[in-house]
Amino acid sequence: MKIGILTSGGDCPGINATIRGVSKAAINCYGMEVVGIHGGFQGLLDIDTEPLTSMSVSGLLTSGGTILGTSREKPFKKKATDEEKNERKRLITDNVKKMGLDAIVCIGGNGTQKSAYKLSKIGLNIVSIPKTIDNDVWGTDQTFGFDTAVGIATEAIDRLHSTASSHRRVMVIEVMGHKAGWIALHSGIAGGGDIILLPELDYDINTISRVIMDRFKKGHTHTIVVVAEGIKTMNGRKAGEFVAQQIEFETGIETRQTVLGYVQRGGSPSTYDRILATRMGAHAADLIARKDFGKMVCLRGDKISSISLEDVNDRLKLVTEDNDLVVQGRRIGICFGK
Numbered sequence: 001m002k003i004g005i006l007t008s009g010g011d012c013p014g015i016n017a018t019i020r021g022v023s024k025a026a027i028n029c030y031g032m033e034v035v036g037i038h039g040g041f042q043g044l045l046d047i048d049t050e051p052l053t054s055m056s057v058s059g060l061l062t063s064g065g066t067i068l069g070t071s072r073e074k075p076f077k078k079k080a081t082d083e084e085k086n087e088r089k090r091l092i093t094d095n096v097k098k099m100g101l102d103a104i105v106c107i108g109g110n111g112t113q114k115s116a117y118k119l120s121k122i123g124l125n126i127v128s129i130p131k132t133i134d135n136d137v138w139g140t141d142q143t144f145g146f147d148t149a150v151g152i153a154t155e156a157i158d159r160l161h162s163t164a165s166s167h168r169r170v171m172v173i174e175v176m177g178h179k180a181g182w183i184a185l186h187s188g189i190a191g192g193g194d195i196i197l198l199p200e201l202d203y204d205i206n207t208i209s210r211v212i213m214d215r216f217k218k219g220h221t222h223t224i225v226v227v228a229e230g231i232k233t234m235n236g237r238k239a240g241e242f243v244a245q246q247i248e249f250e251t252g253i254e255t256r257q258t259v260l261g262y263v264q265r266g267g268s269p270s271t272y273d274r275i276l277a278t279r280m281g282a283h284a285a286d287l288i289a290r291k292d293f294g295k296m297v298c299l300r301g302d303k304i305s306s307i308s309l310e311d312v313n314d315r316l317k318l319v320t321e322d323n324d325l326v327v328q329g330r331r332i333g334i335c336f337g338k
């Protein structure tokens with residue numbers, strides 16, 4: 001068999017480890033031929049590929065980003081007319097034939113899973129692997145990239161404590177996560193955040209201000225507020241800046257904000273992500289060998305398994321009120337906004 005691998009959407013630590021995992025298992029265990037498709041789905045449209053061999057994927061385990069490049073190009077755009085969609089369908093099907101691909105592995109987040117499902121519905125043999133720092137892909141307990149991002153965000157929060165304390169300030173830190181609060185929740189708990197704001201849970205600035213005033217009255221030197229980028233703000237303002245301004249206005253306490261940004265996505269994957277990415281990659285090769293297509297590789301408990309792309313399609317995994325971290329966080333006095 002000849003298989004293609006593409007990486008699509010925002011990059012994250014662990015993608016190269018999973019490209020290596022798929023390729024090595026496909027070559028070593030099944031004698032497959034592997035090609036890397038450049039720039040996500042764009043590479044399928046342009047037939048832009050490179051051969052991947054055991055040698056060429058060697059040493060990828062620890063490197064950040066994706067050696068194949070990525071883009072947010074979708075195979076079927078929402079706004080496209082039926083005629084345009086049919087044209088794309090023809091082009092992609094022809095290109096896959098020209099490249100001689102028996103199956104394609106699509107590595108990506110929610111958008112990629114959706115596109116992978118569409119490709120599988122037009123008859124292509126697709127296996128997908130979930131990756132994102134946001135951890136919001138439905139159907140898997142965890143995505144690789146998340147653990148690394150949480151580690152980086154936690155270290156940043158750790159470092160804010162001392163400067164906040166020295167200046168007796170409120171420190172607001174905005175972390176990524178798109179519409180989900182997983183990074184804020186995990187790094188907030190691990191970094192000893194006092195207030196954690198998530199897109200999934202409503203917040204009230206008056207309550208937050210009261211909590212901050214009470215803390216200072218009790219003798220606390222500073223307060224750390226961890227804010228997910230996806231929380232609701234007024235007039236579409238940026239989460240961290242908005243919350244910091246509101247707090248300073250309401251409490252009169254000097255407040256600073258830090259936006260962590262893309263460092264959460266860059267660099268080498270954590271140990272956990274290297275292992276998860278490798279296991280998921282090798283499992284994708286097994287699914288292809290079994291011709292078990294239309295599936296997304298997933299983690300359930302400590303087992304790597306798979307779920308149908310149809311089940312994953314158009315769903316998001318979000319934080320809920322009954323999440324144990326929220327429940328236990330509340331019990332130890334963390335404010336989640338209300």
Ligand code: F6P
Nearest residue numbers: 010109132133134176177178265
């Ligand atoms: O999905 C990963 C992510 O880093 C989100 O946390 C963030 O909202 C988004 O990508 C940023 O996207 P872009 O790379 O297009 O700026």
